[in-house]
Amino acid sequence: MTHIYKIVSQSEWRAAEAAGVFSGAAVDLADGFIHFSAADQVEETAAKYFAGQTDLLLVAVDFTKLGEALRWEVSRGGAPFPHLYASLPLESVARVDLLPLGADGRHDFSALLE
Structure with a gap:
């Protein structure tokens, strides 16, 4: 496993792409670091903090580059x-995928995790 994952809104990620760097979502800025999840943690993170949200992306980051x-x-x-106690350099991003919401109301990670 070399990827860690960040769940972000599409608007947050588009702003990062325009800026060339991701400095974090509001919770990250408040806590002083960017929160990520490992592959075996990200589904619980989505359920706990992003339940029902439909405008999300899953950003896979190669943590060996951080x-x-x-x-x-x-x-x-x-x-x-x-x-991550720094801004996320976009060159460390391996993939950015839409994070779909399944019929059961939970996010569907079936095709997204390594």
Whole structure:
């Protein structure tokens, strides 16, 4: 596994593309780091923080390109989560995909995770 994941609104991501860098969503800016999830964490993150939202993208990032600014820190449920203490350089992004909402109201990750 070399990817970590960020769920963002389409408007947040389009602004990052225009700026050439992603500095974080409002929660990231408030906390002082960009929140990411590993592949086995991102579905729970979506359910907990993005339930029912339809305008979302899933950004897959190659964490090996982030250097020492990326730290794995204990968070939800005592599990280590990836936190980036810097802006996200867009050249570290491997993929950006629409995050569809399934008929059951949950986001569908079936074709998106490595």
